[in-house]
Amino acid sequence: MSGYPGYDPKSGFEKWMDARLPIIRLGYDTFVFPTPRNLNYWWTFGAILAVVLMSQIITGIILAMHYVPHVDMAYDSVQHINRDVNFGWMLQPMHAVGASMMFLAVYIHMFRGIYYGSYKSPREVLWIVGVVIYLLMMATGFMGYVLPWGQMSFWGATVITNLFSAIPLVGESVTNWLWGGFAVDNPTLNRFFSLHFVLPFAILGLVILHVWALHVPGNNNPTGVSVKDVDKDALPFHPYYTVKDGFAIIVFLMVFAAFVFFMPDALGHPDNFIRANPMVTPPHIVPEWYYLPFYAMLRAVPDKLGGVIVMFGAIAVLFVLPWLDTSKVRSMRYRPLAKLFFLIFVLVCVGLGWAGAKAPTDLVFTTGQNAQGELTGFSFLWLARILTLYYYAFFLVILPVLGLVEKPKPRPESIEKSVLKSAPKEA
Structure with missing residues (x-):
């Protein structure tokens, strides 16, 4: 931009340097x-x-x-x-x-x-x-x-x-x-x-x-x-x-x-x-905490190759994100539905990290006991599977469809007007 x-070099040294190695200009x-x-x-x-x-x-x-x-x-x-x-x-x-x-x-x-x-x-x-x-x-x-x-x-x-x-x-x-x-x-x-x-x-x-x-x-x-x-x-x-x-x-x-x-x-x-x-x-x-969401995705798929594809695909999908989002409006500040789905997406990423830190057989909550006296309930494995589905749905389904059906809020005509509108009014 x-x-x-x-x-604009001022001193003789600056002019001499600018003509030979314009590193000061680069910094400026x-x-x-x-x-x-x-x-x-x-x-x-x-x-x-x-x-x-x-x-x-x-x-x-x-x-x-x-x-x-x-x-x-x-x-x-x-x-x-x-x-x-x-x-x-x-x-x-x-x-x-x-x-x-x-x-x-x-x-x-x-x-x-x-x-x-x-x-x-x-x-x-x-x-x-x-x-x-x-x-x-x-x-x-x-x-x-x-x-x-x-x-x-x-x-x-x-x-x-x-x-x-x-x-x-x-x-x-x-x-x-x-x-x-x-x-x-x-x-x-x-x-x-x-x-x-x-x-x-x-x-x-x-x-x-x-x-x-x-x-x-x-x-x-x-x-x-x-x-x-x-x-x-x-x-x-x-x-x-x-x-x-x-x-x-x-x-x-x-x-x-x-x-x-x-x-x-x-x-x-x-x-x-x-x-x-x-x-x-x-x-x-378990890996370090910053890999846990992807580790949860890896374990969510029983097939080894399938888990690898899902894990690396979760990163690869970010490369094509600019073309998956079909909306003409950049900021989700003016896209109510997109904002809601984005907040859910953030919670899903946190939830995947939680699931990745736990053993797949650990239970999120219990529903009772089986005949052997073992606790039964909803496991972290199934939590990871559900959250992984939403992760992919957000990029591959929600963003492409929302851009076609969502009605955004009116956007400001310019940055200046948005700043003046949000500024406190004098008494």
Whole structure:
């Protein structure tokens, strides 16, 4: 989006530099560009994610200096970091909690994008790049979860990598290639460590593309109405939104710090404090909390290949979301039915996470006892199946049909008028 005058070098050095390496111009154009004047705090999570990503990269580089990617020493090296390395007691929780905070922020970022229609034209590429970033985050997080080489690390790696064996014809070969042998062992750990180290830099590169793709059409906004008059509908990103983002980052970092210093292991699993033992299977294998909805979908289908297709399809459907939603109105603020179905969708995602954390045979509620005296009722397996059906129905049925039958509320003519309408009137 254009509208403000570009960078104008003042000093002789700035002019000399601008003619040879216009890096100052790049920084100026990155921060001083027209931004809709009605953005709320849901739009601050992009900046929060940038800060957390840099924190993850910096702490990851330092931790990699002390970590030993060997099955006999990996667990001990993590304990060594926590106990003996200077500030290791802080760096390791910062990295572990940072992963959870990053996924929390990205889920809010994605839900905001769906609610306000930020995937619609002309922002399809922006959305698709974002989904690719999310996929790489999932891969990076999974590999990082394996590195401490605790019980949940080892068995989580075994379960997830075994999913590739469901691929017809080549599944076994692909699985053995991933393992570097015939089971999860030292070659697997080495490969995961190598990929876990390099993937954040790939994510950083995609984030740059994501920001670039954002600058072309400009930000969406809560009304979904495009900027028509830059002077009336927009504000410079700096200083107006850098200050707003800065405040949100400080609040988010306070929550982050509360976990790091007071509850560093609250978001982990206690079984991962037991050294990996291939001869002892944990009673209940669960991934990190941010994978639980997809884990519930995987277990909801009795067939192995079917479960894999359903799980990966739940992410793949996000790539085609811009073309599944047939409504001409971007923001669900003006779509009453879409807003209702979206709120149900959010609850469904939370419910899938709950179901993923429980054993499939556990009961949501009991209805009685059978002849053997065992409790009977509605299991988490059936809850996951019902919620998975709604997840897919939301994207494949509800959004395409709603766009054709729903009557939206009147939208404001411009961003300026929506701001003036919501402003408090003087007495």
